[in-house]
Amino acid sequence: MSFLSSPDALGGASQAASQAAAQSDALADARRAASAASHAAIRRRRTRASQWHLLFLAVCVLGPLVIYPLVRLVLLSLSGAHGISLHAYATFFGNPETRGVIGTTLWVLVLSAGLASLLGVALAALLFFKPFPGARLVTRFLELFVAFPSFLVAFTLIFLYGSQGSVSIALQRLFHLQSPPLDFLFGVGGVILAEVVFYAPFVVRPTLASFALLDMRLIEAARSLGAHGWMVAWRVILPLAWPGIAAGTILCFLLTLNEFGILLVLGSAHLVTLPVAIYSSATVDLDLPTAAAGAVVMLAMSLSLYALYRQVNRRSAGGRR
Template identity: 80%
Template sequence: MSSLSTSELRIDDAAHAVAKRRRGRLAQWHLWFILVVVLGPLVIYPLLRLLTLSVTDAHGFSLHAYTAFFGNPETSGVIGKTLGILFASATLASLLGVLLASMLFFKPFPGAKLVTRFLELFVAFPSFLVAFTLIFLYGSQGSVSIGLQRLFNLQHPPLDFLFGIGGVILAEVVFYAPFVVRPTLASFATLDTRLIEAASSLGANGRMVAFKVILPLAWPGIAAGTILCFLLTLNEFGILLVLGSAHLITLPTAIYSSATVDLDLSAAAAGAVVMLAMSLSLYALYRRINRRNGGRNGN
């Protein structure tokens, strides 16, 4: 009886080992399928083609595209304008997102859940739709501008700021603030409310509780949402295309112009690689903070 049981156990172990190897081979085939059929033509090949195009010319390997890109006196102005809009928009959007999340979580009001659901739905809207909405409302011929003109008997519409830096920053703040709200709310949900109650019972006012208790504990989630906001704002193109004037040339629009107007694909590829490096740096920072936040929550 004992020998029979031992034989059955060995057979079961062998069957499990065979099934495990079969699952492993199937997983490898799935991985190769994803790499070859999905990631290959859609991600890997375009990136390799972009890199190749930026370091080659008619005579072979060349860094002329990068030397021309960084040697162009207008490049520093384009990058500076891009970074200026990025920091202004993402910073304001992050602050607004954190304030909205704080109000929705700590000071709930009737309809707060509906507002939260709307903000979650808002992130599914295309960015250019927000730009057009602002034009219809606050453009020189928008309903709000025309209403103010008629109300105060003005000769010209009082609002005329959308087609420029001001309009781009406003549209990006409106569009990307909800992207900060969700991770901030998720970070607030992990807080130990007993610590907040203890701080309040010890005489700490609202500002002290916010900056001494809530912010240090929720900071990893807030930082992750903020960096995600910076990453998405850096790669924004629709709002720039709709509201950016002819004088507002940023890195995305410069790349687009080089590729479609000037037909200089090498210069466009070099600019795209520079922008890709900036995006990957922000993404690496986002992933690092997310891993720290996950480890902290796991502990």
């Protein structure tokens, strides 16, 4: 017993325990290293797989459907009799009617998209802050409405408010008129009405999403301090929700700029916008280089609006985070 409890024996036991602990630590370090290597290998495989997927999308999907047509469009706009030339752009901008077409496009865009944005924000505010029976159903309908083709809205307005539409005929019979009282659709009034009706729902959804992130305690605090409805809206709600409202408004402007179906159905000969002018140059005049030049100009305008939309949407997402 004295031998077992001697200092040499105790020292040997402690040395063996320390060696065992060191071996255990070494095994744990080896396991951690193996686990880290395994995770790193998995990450590398996932990275390579994502790169291959991206390459597949670029070559098999984006290449033939997006990249190649855009490259061909730009090359067609730069084609000339003796190679690359800016003759198509000179013809497009040198046409005396081009300035009027661009001016018409811009004022129709500002008027239609501006009214659609105001209507969309007002509808979103009504649905969120003043809910009524059936508000949820209206919201779902507005979400479904964005899936409709734009020309369907134009034809619906013709069937309702055209000179031979049901509402116009009903008013004529009700008031015993000699001619239908409504005759404004085929022109500026009809185009603006159809675009406002069709594109206002595109503003409602981002605005509702922005309202849903508001801290209602701030609104209640403002009201408790005596702020009336318009002051709360202007001083509290609008500064907090403006990124979502701005994103929806820019999206509305972008979609309205590229609108063609409503203009083709309701536009008259005196309302020629840039999409209609491009279509006319390609199909009526058979001047494909000039049409391509106009399409490139319109594409640059659309990409500028899209870049602004992405920036505002990114800022809105950063605010939500």
